[in-house]
Amino acid sequence: MEPDANTSTTIDEYLDLVRGGIRLPSSIKEKTSTYITNTLAISSGEEVQDLGADMFLEVVEAAWGAEVPEPLSKMLRKWFESPVTKAKAISLKESATPTPKDEGAFFDAFLGEGAASGVNTDLESDMKAMNLSGAQIKALALSIETGQVHTEYDVIDMTYGADPRLCDIAKQRRKTGLESLSKILDAKDVRAMNVHFATLIRDLNAEGKTSEVSVITAWLMESQEVFANDEAAMISYVRAYLRRFRGRAFPQKFEFALFAKSITSSVRSGGLSDDQKETLKAAKKAAQEMEALKQRVTSMADQIKTLKNASSNQGGPAKNACHYCGMLGHIATNCKLNPNSDKYDEKFAKKQAGALAKKKDADATEDDE
Numbered sequence: 001m002e003p004d005a006n007t008s009t010t011i012d013e014y015l016d017l018v019r020g021g022i023r024l025p026s027s028i029k030e031k032t033s034t035y036i037t038n039t040l041a042i043s044s045g046e047e048v049q050d051l052g053a054d055m056f057l058e059v060v061e062a063a064w065g066a067e068v069p070e071p072l073s074k075m076l077r078k079w080f081e082s083p084v085t086k087a088k089a090i091s092l093k094e095s096a097t098p099t100p101k102d103e104g105a106f107f108d109a110f111l112g113e114g115a116a117s118g119v120n121t122d123l124e125s126d127m128k129a130m131n132l133s134g135a136q137i138k139a140l141a142l143s144i145e146t147g148q149v150h151t152e153y154d155v156i157d158m159t160y161g162a163d164p165r166l167c168d169i170a171k172q173r174r175k176t177g178l179e180s181l182s183k184i185l186d187a188k189d190v191r192a193m194n195v196h197f198a199t200l201i202r203d204l205n206a207e208g209k210t211s212e213v214s215v216i217t218a219w220l221m222e223s224q225e226v227f228a229n230d231e232a233a234m235i236s237y238v239r240a241y242l243r244r245f246r247g248r249a250f251p252q253k254f255e256f257a258l259f260a261k262s263i264t265s266s267v268r269s270g271g272l273s274d275d276q277k278e279t280l281k282a283a284k285k286a287a288q289e290m291e292a293l294k295q296r297v298t299s300m301a302d303q304i305k306t307l308k309n310a311s312s313n314q315g316g317p318a319k320n321a322c323h324y325c326g327m328l329g330h331i332a333t334n335c336k337l338n339p340n341s342d343k344y345d346e347k348f349a350k351k352q353a354g355a356l357a358k359k360k361d362a363d364a365t366e367d368d369e
Contacts, residue, residue, distance in 0.1 A: 011036050014045025020082025022075060028060065035063035039159055040166055053080045055166070062163045062246065065122070123160050126251040130215045134160055140212050140249040145170055145181050147196050149203045161247040185239055190231040193238070194220075219250035226254060325352075 009017075015029040036042050036059060048056065057076055061068050068076065123134050130137060135152035142150045142164040150169070158167055165182055173180060184192045197220055204213045227234040245251055324332040324341075332338055336345040337352060 009045035011042065011045060011048065014048055017045075017084050019079050019084055021085055022079045022082070024076075024079060031063045032060050035059065035159070035162075039157065039162055041157075041168065053077050056080050058163050058246075059166065062159075062161065062166065065161045067243070122248060122251075126248050129251045130249065131211055132215070132249075136212070137249050138162075138164075138247065140215065141247045142167060142169065143200060143204070143212070144216070144249060146173055147179060147181065147200050149200070149207050149209070158247075163246050181242075185235060185242075188232070188235045190234055193235075215250050218253050222254040 011033045012029070015024055015033055036048060039062075040059070042048060048059075051059065057068060057073055057080075060076060123137075126132075126137055127134060130140075132140065133152075135155065138155040138158050138160060139150045139152050142155055142158075145164040146169065154169060155164075155167065158164075164170055165180075170180065179192075179196070181193070181196055184196055197216060201213055201216055204216070223234065223237065227237065241250075241255060244255070322330050322332050322335050324335045324338045327335075330343075333341055334343045335341050336343050336348045338344055
């Protein structure tokens with residue numbers, strides 16, 4: 001007897017159902033079944049059906065570690081929402097009708113091995129970007145969703161890049177009606193979102209998790225600077241960001257291209273409105289300014305390091321000399337090379353760094369001779 005979606009079935013039996021004349025490819029069934037069973041600890045098809053179509057699509061994406069292309073997403077939704085049928089089944093690929101430009105490519109991109117193997121590359125870059133371990137990033141991603149401080153032990157069974165909304169802790173919170181970032185975004189409440197992050201930052205700081213605090217603060221400040229008072233654009237961006245970097249916390253401070261795509265796609269016809277154009281313009285300018293500032297700070301840090309190394313090679317500062325640059329005649333709080341000094345002079349610092357570089361080149365030439 002063929003199983004029905006409304007009767008008790010195993011996960012494999014459920015995913016093997018022909019619904020709406022569509023049968024899921026074996027590649028999707030295998031990875032999704034493994035993820036549902038091992039990560040979500042769900043054991044029956046009834047529980048999967050209870051998730052709803054939106055959450056089911058999130059589960060498929062989490063299982064693959066990749067965003068489901070729109071044509072494939074439509075067919076997965078149709079399969080999930082359709083009743084069980086005994087009609088001749090067609091494959092998901094045969095039933096999709098992508099545009100000529102996308103034909104074949106979107107299935108190759110999603111069903112190819114690259115989608116699964118990309119998780120390891122993401123993990124390495126994320127750890128470097130946030131200065132956190134993989135377990136710490138997973139815990140931070142869950143904390144961002146719930147607004148509470150979580151530890152590595154809370155996410156020990158989660159795979160990297162898994163949707164934190166699907167873990168047991170998040171599901172239990174939803175059942176009890178507790179607040180979450182997802183609910184706040186659904187309500188489009190920017191003020192509540194800011195309170196959510198402010199409270200989390202405070203609690204993380206109290207737990208001594210300074211690296212996590214730094215990650216959230218940097219991301220939040222840049223986003224707020226870009227969007228200013230445009231609350232609708234801010235909500236749209238945060239939604240798109242959390243979808244793009246699902247389960248990975250905040251590996252990038254600001255993603256201008258992602259924002260531009262999200263705001264553009266929301267316009268059905270007639271192009272962007274004047275307000276949206278201004279928002280895009282302001283966002284691009286802010287992103288460029290932040291990048292320029294980052295480069296200046298990095299350059300200055302390199303110069304200061306060079307000066308400190310030079311001072312160290314000469315045996316350190318002399319008695320009564322400045323403890324920052326090693327020169328006589330002033331102290332560190334009045335040093336023109338010290339960025340934390342009231343007397344700091346950027347032009348002077350650059351000039352000194354240039355002079356030091358020339359001296360090193362001259363010394364190297366003499367040694368060669």
